[in-house]
Amino acid sequence: MSKYVFVTGGVLSGLGKGITTSSIGLLLKSRGIKVTVIKIDPYLNCDAGTMNPYQHGEVFVLEDGSELDLDFGNYERFLDLDLTGEHNITTGKVYLKVIERERRGDYLGQTVQIIPHVTDEIKQSITTVAERSGAEVTIVELGGTVGDIESMPFLEAVRQLQQERGSAHCAFVHTTLVPILGPVGEQKTKPTQQSVREIRAIGIQPDIIIGRSEEPLKEHIKEKIALFCSVPVEAVISSPTAQLVYQVPLTFEEQSLTELLMEKLRLAPLAEDLTAWRAFLDHALHPQHELTVALVGKYTELADSYLSYTEALIHAGAELRTAVNIKWIEAEEFAPDLLEDVAGVIVPGGFGERGTKGKLQAIRLARERGLPFLGICLGFQLAVVEFARNVLGYKQANSTEIDPQANPAVIDLLPEQRGVKEKGGTMRLGASPVLLEPGSLAHRLYGREEVSERHRHRYEVNPEFVAELEAGGLRFSGRSPDGRMEIGELPGHPFFIASQFHPEFKSRPTRPHPLFLGFLKACRARGSS
Ligand code: GLN
16 A cells, blocks of 8 residues: 655745655655655646646646646656656546536435545545555645645545554645745744644644745754644755755755655665766756757746746756756747847747747748757747748748638648537647658657657648648658658758657656757757857
């Protein structure tokens, strides 16, 4: 039976609970323990697929096509795991199941209530996933903040779970904020005290308290928190602001968080192996080169909207010992001179018409000036539109997503998308194979002829125009087994490649993605030429 670490959050959101959860996972894994992660999101959406990235950050896509919150990206990057959609439990999913059961008559004669029906459903969702994964330890991140109405049923369910399983099977880690106030920069413990009081009122006593603050917690502050919150002083852990999120596990390790958890869960102690992680961090923190790439997008005011891009650049940059600065360019405000000082251009995925003009301009400049270019999803589709317009001379070429009357419609709805009305989980989603043309740039970068990549789109290159686009010089070097265009590249250009799929979702710290790596190498070559 799996044991559990529950990670809760107090005071306010945005304390990096996802990073804490991921870090704990990595640390336990580094001791040879098989771990998995579950995320609880107390919102009523069934998944994050229909949420605006501006509000919620990027939508992360898993192998199985689930569209989830960006924390899943952190879990997969830290733990080097491929998770599935059932690792995300939302209020929407739980209620949907309970209501379906009620309609089926499963609760015939009963009054259906939050306790026990909803809490039972939550416990069952958690334990089923944990057992199915075969993990020795399942780390469950409870989204939201303790005290929110929405998180109550989940906290109650995990309280019951501890009651049923016993305390050696469950550990509670509570993350809080320790603000610094006043002229002498005093670290304040009151918000922590209050949020711990709140979680104790629900019947949960944290075993470990993680205090987020700008600076490491002072010893007497740790002592004060320990006293007021009924934990040993060693169980108060500092989580100071880090330059890179990937440093957080090491900060925890230095404070013996792993030993504390292993002791609490009665796990046999094994020596730590974080060699690869430390090597990656060493490269990322001590670069020998530096370069700047432009990212021309439409949610650039919220960097979280493009989190996996940022991380993929950090991973590939570390491998090349290169610090990568991102110049965020809002596509609607695009101007050619904005590309003067960059070594390469990325046009990321996106939806709808807004900003496409600027993106098309950026792609044209990258193509004409020989500036390294990486286009992803919408960025790939727009690269095809740009090529059709300015190389083939079809001035009206477009995607029917942008102009439903487009003629020629070089990008058009996927045939199976016609007639699809519902918006939740209905795109072409998840991992599928891509066959690479021998001798192409794509093939050289991957070093393989078949790869598997994750998708999230409704439109594709219109097969009617493939021959003409290729005759004009655009090479479709990656295709799906059923003949869809997956990668486009421009032979003769120093580096111009674009993919219908999302490589950023598969980049891992110690395994950077070949497309990002190739792109940065080309950027570096340009810088030194
Ligand atoms: N909007 C485009 C489509 O649906 C691209 C999607 C994306 O960039 N994720 O096909």
